[in-house]
Amino acid sequence: MYLLSADGLNCGYGHSQVLWDISFHVEEGGIVGIIGSNGAGKTTLLRTLSGLVPAQSGKIEFSGERIEQLSPHKIVERGLSQIPEGGGIFPYMTVLENLKLGAFLPWNWKRISQNLDHVFQLFPGLEDRKSQMAGTLSGGERQMLGIGKGLMSAPKLLLIDEPSSGLAPKLVLRVFDNIKEIQKHNVTILLIEQNVQYCLNMASRAYVLENGRIVLEGTSDELIGHEHVRKAYLGI
Amino acid sequence: MFAASILIQQIVYGLVIGSSYVLMAAGFSLIWGIMGVLNLAHGEFYMLGAYIAYYASSLLGFNPIMSAIVALVAMFFFGIVFERALLSPLYGRKGWEMSTVLITVGASILIQNLALVIFGEKYKGLPMYFEGELEIWKIVLSYDRLVVFLVGISLIALLWYLLKYTRVGMAMRAVSQNQEGAYLTGINVQKIFYLAFGLSAAFAAAGGALLAPIYFVYPTVGAGPLLMAFAIVIFGGFGSVKGAIVAGFLLGVFESLVVLMVSSAWKDVFVFILVIIVLTVRPRGLFGIQ
């Protein structure tokens, strides 16, 4: 059984449909990627998975349970967290407060200091800046905070939206190292990325999303060698 | 022109009134920051709090502190019901900002006129509860007013603590800063909405209950405090509770001084003009986020 699976998902806003007949699955453990350029519908997909936008039709199953009708906070309760683009941080609160809020769910709140220690270990930079206003952080630091916050919710599956966006390559590598580190701690990851190289480096399997439809699926090796991928996304 | 002691006396009165105004304004600002809703029925929460205090005092003999607490608790639940029944159906709709304004206007008219029919239009007065007064350096402050100030400040401090240190308070701040981010953190945003609304109603009612013995109680008594809350929130910055606190005391004192130096009839005009000036010069207010 898959940890997360979508079947025939149609998503959109009101009368405008953005995604058609989306089906994919994510097994427990490991990293799966979804590649798509701007406007392909990546963010809409993530928002629908997290319950921010109701699906127009189709199924979403998480840990064997249908979640497409659930409200967002209930989805987080079940262990599916998301780090939206930019980190999803609260700009007028300190880094520490942001992290604490990551552990908002009652059972996490009780173990908050343990989780905090753990996150600070992974991201010592965050501990240094713990009293700083989150809105004043740089792009890379915000991404770190977003990931740290996501971790505080002790999720089973973490959806990450374009962690590389707006970051210099050196920072991107740092971020991806962190993601790999997280994965070692039993967190499954669904990675949405524009940058094919980054994505296929991290993920073992991936899907390609184009104009609202999944057009390709395969292991990273298969996709890197695929003609369409090379032409459209790698410029080869 | 005026003896220093008279001036200071008015300033002290201003601070006393200010503490209740702050309670009104903080709730109003909270709702705006968290939900983006302009609650034009907010004055009616104040009015209902005043009537609760009136009946608690005259029928049950409660002292002002007890009355304020009763008003606080009763109106907290009323606020929750209000939000669930009238506001939550509107959130997903297109043009919900206008819809929520209109529905709160309707509720305001309904509640005010129901009060008129049920309680009657006569101004009701409450006798002073605590006899005696405090006198320091020629400044006189009745014990009643002192209680108003102390209770007011305590409630403000309570709100501050709630927002800054408790889990719920942090969640409220989070929702006001990044609603989607809050959802993704597992915060039940709908619950935060009604809790915040209940809180704002409770505080407005406490303000009304506390000031009931000082001003009369009548069905339209909420109109003045509503406009004052509006003015305070604009002055202090929409969405900023800190701004509401500072501006609340400042405007309370300002109003008090206008009453002394010009006349009571023109006080609203002066407050409005001040607000219009502030809006033109610094639209974000003192501490505005938006």
Added chain:
Amino acid sequence: MMKGSLKSILLLGLFLLLSFFPFLFPDPYLIHLLILSFLFSVLVSNWNILFGYMGIFCFGQQAFFGIGAYSSALLALKLGVPIPLSIVFGGFVASLSSVLIGLPTLRLQGAYVALVTLAFAEVVRMTCSNWVGMTRGQLGLTVPALISGADRVGYYYVAFLLFLMSTMVLLKVMRSSFGYVTVAIRESQEAADSLGINVIKYKISAFLLSSFMSGLAGALYAHYIRILTPDIMSLPLMITILVMGMLGGIGTLPGPILGTFVLTFLSEYLRDLAQFRFIIYGALIILAVLFVPGGLVSGLRFVEKKLKGKRFQEGSS
């Protein structure tokens, strides 16, 4: 094609009925109600341009009504200006005042505009109330009549004329590109801005037009009722405007007119329930927002659609 002609026939019939009404039904009471309806629908329709079409939270329309009324009355009383002229001047003064109100609100949004316009209206009202030397305050002014004699028919036709003029102007303006722009501004001011639309120019124009007409209506009202107190521009009037607009359907042209007529006649028949009148208004607003946000107009359009649907079915079989 069929639906068009049915509508036109109905409208024509209505127009003829109203044109000859005083001769068909010489009941002075009914005529009075119609006069009020004409004047108030001018007020509500023009408020609707700001609120319903442009999305400007104007809560001070009553001030334009009152300023028009007082200006005209004072010009006639103190300076002996002939009344038809003073009425027109009343409109202009109201229009000028709208610049005062409009300026602070131009770059502001929703909540702020609501307060500023409300504050403005209150300041004007309180000034009229306190400036006893000029306006006699709460004692009020006795305003000279536009048409001498107790006959209402003359007033009826003047009010009807104003109503027609206002409706024509609004129809023309809102059906033109101006109308599209106002809706665009309501939907998103930023988007309109980025498209190169001079939002400020449109807002000012809307204010000028809206206040001019409202001022005319107010002036005419003053010379008809002949007693003028500051209460004319009190909050209850604004609430009445709001209810009339909402009932009929804001953001449409026929809505405010429909809502005004219905509410004017309704409130006369509810006169006995005077205390409950505003309770009903409040409940009506709440119910309208929750269940019928488009007001009567949307209800009628719904019925129209249903009828058209039936005709199609019958035709195709």
